[in-house]
Amino acid sequence: MSTATATHEAHHEEPPRGLKRWLFTTNHKDIGTLYLVFSLIMLFVGGIMALVIRAELWEPGIQYVDPQFFNAMTTMHGLIMVFGAIMPAFVGLANWLIPMMIGAPDMALPRLNNWSFWILPFAGAMLLSTLFMEGGAPAAGWTMYPPLVLQTGEAFPFLIFSVHLLGISSIMGAINIIATILNMRAPGMTLMKMPLFVWTWLITAYLLIAVMPVLAGAVTMLLTDKYFGTSFFNAAGGGDPVMFQHIFWFFGHPEVYIMILPAFGVISQVIPTFARKPLFGYSSMVYATASIAFLSFIVWAHHMFTVGMPLAGELFFMYATMLIAVPTGVKVFNWVATMWRGALTFETPMLFAVAFVILFTIGGFSGLMLAIAPADFQYHDSYFVVAHFHYVLVTGALFAIFAAVYYWLPKWTGHMYDERLGKWHFWLSVISVNLLYFPQHFLGLAGMPRRYADYAVQFTEWNQVSTIGAFAFGLAQLIFVYVVWKTVRGGRKATAQVWEGARGLEWTLPSPPPYHSFTEAPEVK
Amino acid sequence: MGARAAEEARAATRRLVRRLLVVALAMFGFGFALVPLYDVFCEVTGLNGKVDTSRAARAPQGVRVDASRTVRLELLAQVPDSGRVEIEPAAPFLEVHPGELRVARFHARNLSHRAVVVRAVPSVSPGLAAEHLRKVQCFCFDEQRLDPGEARDFVVVFYLDPALPAEVRTVSLGYTVFEVRHQARARAAGRG
Secondary structure, eight states: OOSTGGGOOSOOSSOOOSHHHHHHOOOHHHHHHHHHHHHHHHHHHHHHHHHHHHHHTTSSSOOSSOHHHHHHHHHHHHHIIIIIIIHHHHHHHHHHHHHHHHTOSSOSOHHHHHHHHHHHHHHHHHHHHGGGSTTOSOOSTTTTOTTGGGGOOTHHHHHHHHHHHHHHHHHHHHHHHHHHHHHOOOTTOOGGGSOHHHHHHHHHHHHHHHHHHHHHHHHHHHHHHHHSOOOSSOGGGTOOHHHHHHHHHHHHHHHHHHHHHHHHHHHHHHHHHHHTSOOTTHHHHHHHHHHHHHHGGGOGGGGOGGGTOOHHHHHHHHHHHHHTHHHHHHHHHHHHHHHTTOOOOOOHHHHHHHHHHHHHHHHHHHHHHHHSHHHHHHHTTBHHHHHHHHHHIIIIIIHHHHHHHHHHHHHHHSBOOOHHHHHHHHHHHHHHHHHHHHHHHHHHHTTOBSSOSOOOGGGHHHHHHHHHHHHHHHHHHHHHHHHHHHHHHOOSBOOSSOSTTOOSGGGGSOSSOOSSSOSSOOOOO | OOHHHHHHHHHHHHHHHHHHHHHHHHHHHHHHHHHHHHHHHHHHHTGGGOTTSSSOOOOOTTOOOOTTOOEEEEEEEEOTTOSSEEEEESSSEEEEOTTOOEEEEEEEEEOSSSOEEEEEEEEEESGGGGGGEEEEEEGGGSOEEEOTTOEEEEEEEEEEOTTSOTTOOEEEEEEEEEEHHHHHHHHHHHHO
């Protein structure tokens, strides 16, 4: 009687064993696991690059690496973290959770799902292989601005093709997620009854489909400019290098919401559970998410206030950007209101969620400062910008991913994680991450530019604080790996509901859930 | 659950996927369409100094010379990444009355033993002044050829529209000069 049972004819209760299970799997849980493991590996690869950067910045002068390699590190760190760690982690969460949350047996397009994952390791390997090429890895920044990026050596076409592949993977994943959410919901699961994680992902998936192709177009133009004599961004041929920035940021700004909207979804699931209250203002959350997604398309040029835009442009993009603070403020207000007079307990997922609300808001405020066009002339391309986007991406997106993993890990594995170690992981992370990024605000305001291997001596002390924070933060993540590994291997049995205050369809399934989530669609009241 | 319902569900998914794929492909095209769209947008609105940079304006017939007002017009020229061509303004700035037809000269010289073809890309600052700087004739309208060792004056004939906002007292006109042939050759070499 349901749309759910329709899509799986071949009914394997037990997955095949060995490598083949992972290579050929079409199961949403297996693919979700693959995504999460891949992104964890990439988190460490990108993290080691970050530590190379921080080690070099321990003191002024050139110490450990040459400036070209330093620039390659900042570039690759950015690309790996954005496309290899944060985005795949959220797709992994979507794979695991969306079918269970909407009462479906699996994703709508299981084979496409397998394909969209298995493109990723190849794209990632292609990108990383550039480190060993003649001329070194791409070093023009993750934003790939011409004409500098066109000076990349043999790595250039590999950079472009890996971005293409990563884009194709994301678009296929997004199509799958939309098809699942729109066509596979259990009877009674109306759109406005969907958990917020599902809502935020539905909107994110539309953003992905709208902007990943634009990025693909932009890098294709770079490719033809370099090898086929076109002049999209070449002033000598009538093109304009600033045009690239316009096209790139038309992708780039929605992209930052692609990385944060699913995090909003996670936090909106976690906080009500540990506040033991339903989410405050559910429908306003949905509308706020949609407004943020819409606004993300009309603010791109706030990344390029200093290119010599006319005053009208500066003003428009300044006001439009500040407007985003309204729906974001609604969200923060709702999270706080959900906690207000709740019966709060602070298990690890809740700790990460509360830290998210506070620290993401700090990142939001520094974003507002950057949105002020005249002030941005001072902050532009300084460490203040670096501090800003690491507050929203590390203490924002990454902390939400940690919250999600701790929250749903007992559901996924059937075992409780080690709460004591989880809390160690949280406290070490939250202290070291602030040690790492907060001083970068000061450095930026004092005038330290980003993307340089060297700096003036007066910046030494805060850089050293930042570097100490970076290594502590890096080491703290080893605890996370150990906790996850230990929980997968065994531990106290988790109940179906896991958390006292947990609500939603995924908590009605046993822990761990059966290989196919809902073979009979549940009834949603 | 009937087989028919299952078939319908599959058909609905297929329809949706087709539509989403069309959107993705359209957005890929839109990325390329942005290139002319930005140009059109800037020309229509006059933002970003796009107006009248590549077309000749008509001579200032019936435009009254405003001798009471003097605008300082700064002239700049640069040649990025080339040692073969040299260009500099004959005078670093001109004192101009709005409405009067003036000539600015740039000394250009080919330092190499090969003929070069260059294209100059103009830029006017502040951007708001761009539409009021009318070029009647300009070396930037065409590619310019310089024979080996040749030195020549590049000329731009222009006037400032008296509608130039009163608060603008200084306008700078800069040219970035690119070697066209050199670029094309380098690309051909890169391909080979």
